[in-house]
Amino acid sequence: WARTLNTLGHEARIMAVKYVIPYRTKGKNDLNDAVAICEAVQRPSTRFVPVKSPEQQAILSVHRMREHWVRERTALMNRMRALLSEFGLIIPVGRSSLMKHVPLMLEDAENELPHLARTGIADAYHHLGELNQRIADTEQVFESFAKVSANVQRVMKVRGIGPQTATAILASIGNGSQFDKSRDFSAWLGLVPKQYSTGGKPRLGRITKHGDKYLRTLLVHGARTVIA
Template identity: 90%
Template sequence: MSDYSYFCGIDLAKNHFSLHAVGVEARGGAYYWTRTLNKLGHNARIMAVKYVVPYRTKGKNDLNDAVAICEASQRPSTRFVPIKSPEQQAILSVHRMREHWVREHTALINRMRALLSEFGLIIPVGRSSLMKQVPLMLEDAENELPLLARTVIADAYHHLDELNQRIVDIEQVFDSFAKVSANVQRVMKVRGIKPQTATAILTSIGNGSQFDESRDFLARLSTKAIFDGRKTSLRPDNQTRRPILTNTISSRRKDRDCQPWRQAR
């Protein structure tokens, strides 16, 4: 049997997908299908959507997308996405659920504060202030908070308390994973890097082989990065960027507070 090679573009969808001709466009299910195709002996690779769009010459549909993917996969300038393992995707799922609950938590706090202000009940900014004062307001029978509004806000407060506990519990997952992962412990040796940030880095970039230079990783964390007069083509990764920036800001605040001239004052 003679050796041969071929290209195949796949446009993934929820219940079916179109084939042309194996390049895969980065979208839901891409990692699973790429791993599955590789197990069958193919050399499937994932590419970002922005590399596919220039090769779509007709209207957007499944078949035309598959043709464009096939064309893009053959171009030497196309960058391919490292294939994540199921374990990497599992940790990223934990990060995404935490992000979802934090957003819901913040939105609920703002909603409760706004509703209470409609009845002249003002709560200072901050979660701790709200958690302390809302029970007092609900128990105060002399304020102008109607029974119906009191009931709704009480339900929202209980839901907020549940979200607080969920966020605490899910952060313990990062701590537990850090204890058994040598790679996470290695990343945590960098000053200011904690389990949440370390797991986000490792599950997002893997071993970093997709970066030609270390500054390309920096560009991934930046919303706009220009090096040596050239703008990088990497798209910012908020999943990794957010915890790193949070920890960096926290570390700088600690340094500022520990400066000798501040202590002397």
């Protein structure tokens, strides 16, 4: 909608709800919301969210689908392990171990796995293979996009950042012009310590964990690969 309004000659601004709520002093309705928005938009401390391009939204949609499939795959593997363990069939930890041992267990006619359970596990294993392929396809999309995007290649020069993280960063923040310095990006993403300072005595706690959890997770994993 913001892009549509901009094409009509308006200057559309997007801001987080948390900047509006403090200025709504009465009950929530359309009129009071509009008054609160008018108050919030005039404050110099209010920050606005840049309007995403169709390309950015498309990349983010691929990331969201991959995230969904990864979670579904993890849940499916845990379910398969639990069902097999009920029949005394234990699989070592790890996705590769599960992919290796399940076919062997299904082919073993001497174990105590009933026919109905064997059929259900076989269907689940087939679905797991489909999820693996879908996730691999999304990763191929990221790699292909990285080859033709100079901005993605520039971000990938940072140690620990690959095509997946680089595309997620650019799709989330665009050119980053909304940040005055790199620390502002860290604060926006929740990677800086939470402050509770008073009387000139700084007190720093754990990281705030504000912002996009998915993007923050990717950066944390990238940092681990660097320091490992």
